[in-house]
Amino acid sequence: HVQLVESGGGSVQAGGSLRLSCEASGYTYRSYCMGWFRQAAGKEREGVAALHIPRGGSTYYDDSAKGRFTISRENAEMRFYLQMDSLKPEDSAAYYCAIGCAKYGPTWRLKEAGYNTWGQGTQVTVS
Numbered sequence: 001h002v003q004l005v006e007s008g009g010g011s012v013q014a015g016g017s018l019r020l021s022c023e024a025s026g027y028t029y030r031s032y033c034m035g036w037f038r039q040a041a042g043k044e045r046e047g048v049a050a051l052h053i054p055r056g057g058s059t060y061y062d063d064s065a066k067g068r069f070t071i072s073r074e075n076a077e078m079r080f081y082l083q084m085d086s087l088k089p090e091d092s093a094a095y096y097c098a099i100g101c102a103k104y105g106p107t108w109r110l111k112e113a114g115y116n117t118w119g120q121g122t123q124v125t126v127s
Contacts, residue, residue, distance in 0.1 A: 002026040002117050006097050009122030016126070017085045022097030022119060024078035033101035035115055036071060036082045038093035038124075045096070047110025049082055060109040064090075087126045094121040 008020040020036065035050035049071040050060040059071055068087075073080035078099075084091065098115035108114030 004097050004099065004117060004119035006095065006119045006122040009095060009124045011125040011127065012087055014088055014126055016087050017083070018087065018124060020082040020084070020095055020097070020122060020124075022080050022082075022099075024099055024117075031078065031099040031101070031117075033099060033109070033115060034071070034073060034080045035098045035109060036069075037096045037098060037112065038091075039096070039121075040090075040093040043093075045112055047112075048095070050109035050114075051080065052106070052109055058106070060106065062110060084124070087124075089126045092124060092126045094123050096121045 003025050004022055006020060006022050008018060010018060012018055032053040036048045037045050038048050039045040048062050048065045049069050051071050051073060052058045068085050070083040097119045100116035102116040103114045
């Protein structure tokens with residue numbers, strides 16, 4: 001049974017930083033697709049950042065995250081991160097990690113349908 005566990009969420013002032021972690025357990029193979037999504041109250045879930053290993057570790061970012069957020073992973077472990085700097089109040093949301101290439105191609109990397117396994121989320125509040 002595959003499980004994803006996020007950690008690192010919390011409350012921070014505008015301009016501050018947080019580092020979210022996602023750890024996978026129960027996987028028998030390494031996933032090549034990893035992503036971070038967020039869902040603010042009353043809004044749909046949106047893709048924030050993604051990493052696609054077969055494409056040379058290609059990264060994808062939503063425009064709102066470019067230049068402020070960085071997705072990375074540990075090479076030997078099923079663990080990856082989202083470093084968030086220069087946080088803004090509009091970044092407040094529940095953040096979810098996702099793995100598993102449900103669909104392939106750059107088009108799907110920041111879309112929910114591109115992944116088949118999800119974590120339970122961690123709350124980020126920026127004031």
